[in-house]
Amino acid sequence: MYETIELTKQGRIGHLVLNRPKSMNAMNGTMMKELADCFESLLQDSTLQVLIIRGEGRAFSAGGDIKEMMDPENPMDIELVMKDVSRLAKALYTLPQITIAAIHGASAGLGFSMSLACDHVIAEENSKLAMNFIGIGLVPDGGGHFFMKERVGVPKAKQIIWAGQTLKAHDALAKGLIEEVTAEGRGLEQAESYAAEAIASPLSAKLASKHILHQLKVKELEQVLEMEAKAQSAMRKSADHLEGIQAFVEKRKPEFKGV
Template sequence: MYETIQFEKQGRIGHVVLNRPNSMNAMNAKMMKELADCFESLHNEHSLHVVKIYGEGRAFSAGGDIKEMMDPNNPMDIELVMKDVSRLAKALYTLPQITVAVIHGASAGLGFSMALACDHVIAEENSKLAMNFIGIGLVPDGGGHFFMKERVGVPKAKEIIWAGQTLKAHDALAKGLIEEVTAEGRAMEQADAYANEALASPVLSRLASKNILHTLKLDELDKVLEMEAAAQSAMRKTTDHLEGIQAFVGKRKPEFTGR
């Protein structure tokens, strides 16, 4: 059914697997659309109470696919892509299931925005977490501003977004960005334990509380997604973005000029 992701049901647990392992699950336009479609379809899966989201291979997700952004023969349609990114973020945030991001390796850029949108984030201790859009002259998308602010507040969100640093899992935990850190290779085991504990609880009560708290914030999320899409389109046209991309590809330090 999907080319870049997998979805399966096991009892009351759904599994959404990012499945471009050769690209460290970098999100191309196809994956963004498929994730949006998948999350929207899960709104009708009333028999599922928990959804786990994780990556195949060496990483959760390295973020947006820079190679596709740079491809002159098949340029990324940024307007269309931002629509799918916004659909993805809104559908994920409003899922009528408890969502668990299970992180190993890298969770960067849009991959990190998506993890932060989940109800519970578990990361292995050596994983690398980065809201690193600023390194290529872009702004967080996929609701990154909203989810970051929800977790740490505006001053800290600005600090983290502006720094664009790569955080180890314990640093992210200390900043309040994630809920749990496990030893290497143990995140899935911990996610299973968390899911089973949730399923053994009055899970409908949990989901009703999630619905109340998240519904209150929907207008704000819609506004953020609209503003992110406009800002991202504008940033893509800047000299600094082009310099950031070229420096990234050339593995050199960028020289930004504020243009």
């Protein structure tokens, strides 16, 4: 059904796997559209009550696919992509399931925005978590501003976004960005354990609380997504973004000019 992701169901628990392991699950246009379609389909799925999201291979997701962004012959349609990214973020935030992100390896850029949108984030201790859009002259998208602010508040969100640092799992836990740290190789196991506990709890009541708390914020998320899309389209045309991408490809330190 999908090219870049896999959705399986075991009773009331669903598993969504990002499945571009050769690219460290970098999100190309196809994956962004498929994730948006998948989350929107789950909005109507009353059979599932818990969803575990993870990446195949060495990483959760390295973020947006820079190779596709750079492809001169088939350039990424930024307007279309931002529509899919906005659909993805809104649907994920409003899912009628408990969502669990099981992170190993890298969770960066849009991959990290998606992790932060989940109800419960588990990261293996050596995983690398990064809201690193600033490094290529971009702003967070996929609701990154909203989810970061929800977790740590505006002042800390600004500092983390502006720094663009790569955080180890224990640093992210200390900052309030994630809920749990596990030993290497134990992230999925812990996610399954958390899912089993959720299934054995008064889950309808938990999901009702999630609905109440999240519905209050949906309009704000929609506004953030609209502003992110406009800002991202503008930033992609900036000299700093072109320099950031070029420096990334050439593996050198970028020289930004603030334009």
